[in-house]
Amino acid sequence: MPLHTDEHTGARVAHARKVRRLTQRELADLSHVSYSTITKVEQGVMPASPSVIGALARALSIPVAELTGQPYLEELRRDQLDGLIQPIREALDVYDLGPDPDVAPRVLEDVARDAEQLCALVRATDLKAVATTLPSRIHEATTAAHSDASDRSWQVLASTYRTAYDVTTKLGYHDLCTVALDRMEWAAQHASDPVLSGVRQYMRALAYLRAGQYRTGKRLVSLGLATLDGAPSSRERDVASGQLHLGASVLCARSQDGDAAQGHLDEAERIVARTGPAERVHWLAFGPTNVGVHRVAALAEQDLYPEAVETASTLTIPENWPKSRTSHHYAEVARAQLWMGRTESAFKSLQHARKVAPQQTKYHPLVRETYAGLESAKRRMPETFLNFGAWLGV
Template identity: 30%
Template sequence: MAAVTNWTGREANTLRRALRLSVTGFAEHLGAARRTVAKWSSQGEKVQLRADMQAALDTVLARAAPDVLERFEALRRHDTRGALAVATRPPGAVDADTGKDGSGTDSDGDVQRRRFLQGATGTGMAVLPNVTPLLDALVSLPMAREAEPVALPLRQLARGVAAAKAAYQACRYEQVLGGLTILLPTLAPTRSDAEGDQRTRVDAVASDLYHVVGSVLLKVGDRGMALVAAEKSVQAGTASQDPVAMATSARIMTHALMSNGHTRQARSLAEKAAGTLERDTRLMSSDQLAVYGALLLRGAVAAARSDDRDSAQAMIDEATRAAARLGYDGNDRWTGFGATNVLLHQVNVALTLGDAGTAITLARQVPLDKIRLAERKASFFVDVARAYTRWGRYEHALDALRIAYDVAPEELRCRPAVQHIAGDLAALSRGHVRTAVVEFTRRVGILV
């Protein structure tokens, strides 16, 4: 095995994964601060380790058991392939996961992103065929159509948005993308024809529409354009002057900020928006209470991604109280909020903080019969697969992916996160498990 000549955060995190240790466990093993080890995990090769940490990692690697060394080498090879793909990308090309070019800056605008997505099939990112028309509609580019869009009656527009949201929660992404592409061009004429209170109601529906657009773009990995959609949702929510619409738009903005690496801003926004909603409404309706709790859960995930364990736990605790006050697992204002949803987020938060064992323990407590939304159930089993992969239980991880696929095939085919998990399983597993992983990914169309 080749020695590591220069330890960066990426190599250190690879060794942690090979040892099957959580961030906390690895920090204790090295005698380092947990925050330091978490920084290695989040910033990768951007972090150059101090000389004393380099020496400590040399010692740990030298004393590692043969199976640990084998996993370490397999993970290094897998990670290097990903780094090589970035390094050899043509100048100005856009990364499928980050929406940025090789320089780390945003690409030259929305049109360039759209062109990349149009030709992205076969690059490792599964793109549904009608993503490009959706992006055209989002940035108001001309599209080939038989007639100019016309205003819709508000009730019809609201029904269309509700149908798109329902299709999204059922993981029928091709269907929802087609519906959104039709609805987006109608917003401008519908708003132009409306007056007074009718216009503010159109703005509230528009905020929900852009929320769905942002959500589905995050699913397919276009984080940059998802942020564009989130900004439009916030603008429409603010124009509506509806406290719930404004809070709902803050949910998608929190998610988009978090997915683009702005975790501290995301946590702050979620906390502030939840506080504003509570102050302005006193949380007197089920919609208000559900959106409040959902915002706190999104903020808890953002806090975990910033390695802010205390803030994450505080928001989980407050969301738990909100769920108890609501008293049922529902889907008010499309949040899917309730006690079960809080538990699902606890699993994700534990996993984000590097505590795969805790995530599995929590996952075993989830009442599966109470997860009524396909999107939430599939996402839960993807989290379980990720936790088992980190824990070294590769066959269990594959079983979780199979369940997720049975629940929602499109969820697995279009999510970059699933491709990463499947890639790790293919790199780390051996024997009949690896054969089963390869067969499964080929059968269901996951690119690794």
């Protein structure tokens, strides 16, 4: 049966299509998405994959977020998270004003320690705690950088900007996350740190991945790798390079270039043989587990769902692996299981994602699309399924 609410991606696709005065067949021709897929997505009987959403958004000349409904304002208000965004926005806007006379920064190492703690909290997906604290940390780090003007102080400021990117992305404020990335690059340039610049290009490529602009995303990966080529050899540089290759593997997979995706995964595998587990280097979660998780993601993005689920079954996720990455992985596995018709397994994977990282899972568009697909499936679901939907707000 179709979704019980008109507030789903398919309904938004239909509305945007009608505003553009396009028929479903005309949209199919423009987007290169099949007519039958568009029909089923609009009716709410088929979940829209990220690649389909990206293709439709490009054809309709609108942001992906307009189709996914992000940010989910009603849920954010209910969780008292919406009011935390404006202070972050204001903190990002004063980057070039010099030291704030009303801010007395602590010694730099204390500021740096708190910046690292914020990164750790993001990986633990304690988004409300981070969003509450972040504006004051940005103001303090900004004043410290302008006052101290050392490479280290600019690196610390770049770290706070990176956390702003993480938080705003996870809560669905994609316009603000691009501002945070611009600020991160500005601080990285002041710090003369090419590795930070490379990490920023990786995150920027992910933003274009979410926007369905894969060609630009791949160009940013190439630019990031070129930037890192100018950095001195180090484990830190290797980790950033490896993560760029992992990002490229998903970009290539989503654009249906399986050979290129495999090439990037193989290169990441070679790099991880040198670095070993390096989850805390720039908090990128790089290591053998992340390479395995990206293999699953690349297969799923190519609609190779049985292979993705089989590969996932061979992975052992360490208990101390970042919760943000673990939760995202289970959301991807759930989508693959749904497309295989394994609805009970898919719901269990969604529940696992929620258990690991509830705040992130609640605002994850992939989770919502997968739940919509499960709701539309002609299968009996346990009572806990309805409770899960109420928790999501759908």
